[in-house]
Amino acid sequence: MIEPKPAIQQDSVQGKTKKRRFGGTEAQIRSALKFYKVLAYLTGGMLLLLCAELIARYAFGQYLFAGGTNAVTGQPFGLGFADAEPKGVEGGVNLSVAVLIVHGWMYVVYLISNFRLWTLMRWPFLKLILLALGGVVPFLSFFVEKRFHAEVEAELAAHPQAAQRY
Numbered sequence: 001m002i003e004p005k006p007a008i009q010q011d012s013v014q015g016k017t018k019k020r021r022f023g024g025t026e027a028q029i030r031s032a033l034k035f036y037k038v039l040a041y042l043t044g045g046m047l048l049l050l051c052a053e054l055i056a057r058y059a060f061g062q063y064l065f066a067g068g069t070n071a072v073t074g075q076p077f078g079l080g081f082a083d084a085e086p087k088g089v090e091g092g093v094n095l096s097v098a099v100l101i102v103h104g105w106m107y108v109v110y111l112i113s114n115f116r117l118w119t120l121m122r123w124p125f126l127k128l129i130l131l132a133l134g135g136v137v138p139f140l141s142f143f144v145e146k147r148f149h150a151e152v153e154a155e156l157a158a159h160p161q162a163a164q165r166y
Helices: 027-060 095-121 125-132 140-158
Strands: 008-010 017-020 060-068 079-083
Touching: 027 060, 027 095, 027 140, 060 095, 095 125, 095 140, 125 140
Parallel strands: none
Antiparallel strands: 008 017, 060 079
16 A cells, blocks of 8 residues: 655745645545535434423423324324323324434434544544534534534645545
8 A cells, every 4th residue: 555645835924844644535535524514414403403302301391292192082193292291192103202312323423424534634632522522512513513614625725735645
């Protein structure tokens, strides 16, 4: 395998040379960036939905159900909120639990996208932690994605030779 050579850039302000080497080609980095961007928005959206669901559950004692039968009246239940205790809907699908499960698995895939981008960019470990926090702190994934997307684009533009490995 051919060992990649670092790109050397002249710093026009101080006259010093800076070395920068990425862990992949520009196409691989852009692919990882797109994968990360999509998952950042999806995970952030699911996290906001999860927060709304938790507020409904713990502040108002309501679960989101689809289908089933109203436990009190015996009438068919369509889609909506029902009491958590005592049980308001018999049968049906508890969408509140589905939101929890979907966000959990989406966060796992989001972490994989974080790790892929982090390794290709060869960033410090602290940036990986900040990327990972984007999936558990409401609204943070949107801000972190915007910041890191701009940073990746700037680094790719500033070091065009650093990504040419093959």
